[in-house]
Amino acid sequence: MSKIAEKCCNPLIGIIIFLCVALLIILAAVIVLKLSKTSDGVVPEAQKLVASTEETMTTKTTKIPVKMSEKPARNVCESRECIWLAHQLHNYGDSKADPCQDFYKYTCGNFKEHTPIDGSRLSFKKQIVGRLIEDFLLKNETSSSKSENVLRMLYGKCEELKNPRVGDRKKGEIYRDLVDDIRKIGAWPMIDPKWDEKNFNLNHMLSTMASLFSLRFGLFRIVAINERIEIRPDPPLRMPLEELFRVT
Structure with a gap:
């Protein structure tokens, strides 16, 4: 018993025992921390994985390689006529003018300069x-x-009608048709030697001319304005009556 007591009272043995106990405590603490991390860290790892996949997906969708040689389609007419018209309309405008102040000058200020003289x-x-x-x-x-x-x-x-024979024949037909049209209106003393003034009826002649859609009767004419019919002198008077009949 004395030997065992001496060994236990040895300070070196006490230090070794203390270190062993401390090492066991540290190992136990490390094991507990690892177990707690594995049990609590399953969901965060999954979330982190989902987030990383979403991030990679977004980067893949945003960073699509685009060929520089391909141009987007434009709904613009590029024919020769469209280009010529656009160039002409562009030259008509005056870019120095302010469209808010004078829009006509802004769009047509140089129209005379680019218009043919003829x-x-x-x-x-x-x-x-x-x-x-x-x-x-x-x-x-x-x-x-x-x-x-x-x-x-x-x-x-x-x-x-350029043929003289055909032209003369056509002129005769035209004159005969004209005389027939005049006779439909009424007798005409210049072509009818049997014309009698007593049998002349002015109302009948005017009504016949109106039925043939004639609006000019020699002395007056019929003018329709906004569903209103007016009778005006023919030829129209271009000056007041006082000046027309004034004696100088």
Whole structure:
């Protein structure tokens, strides 16, 4: 017993025992911490994994490689006519003008500078339409349009009048038709040697002219304005009556 007591009273043995106990306590604490982290850290790891996957997904969707050679489609007319018209409209405007102060000058300030001297844009369009009609008539092609066929027929009749024989014959027909139309209205003393003044009826003549949609009767004319019919002198008086009959 004395030997065991001496060994226990040895300070070196006490230090070793203390270190062993402390090491056991530290190991126990580390094991407890690891167990607590594994039990409580399952959900955070999963959340972290989901967040990381979402982050990678967002980065994948936002960072799509785009080829620099491909251009987005534009709903813009790029034909030769559209480019010419856009260039012309752009030249008509005056960029120095303030559109809030003078919008007309801003859009049409340089119109005169870019307009041909021989005519306006309307006359230019008339020339184009005239050339198109001339080309259409000279080609003499068949068409399903009624108006185009009538136009070609009238053009052919006018071309026939260039022949002197045909022209004289057509003039005689025109004069006979004109005389027949005059006789429908009433007798005319200049062409009727049997004309009798007693049988002349002015009311009948005027009503007949009106039935033929004639609005000019020589002495006066009928004018319809806003569902109102007016009778005015023909030719119209261009000065007051006092000045018209004033003696100088």
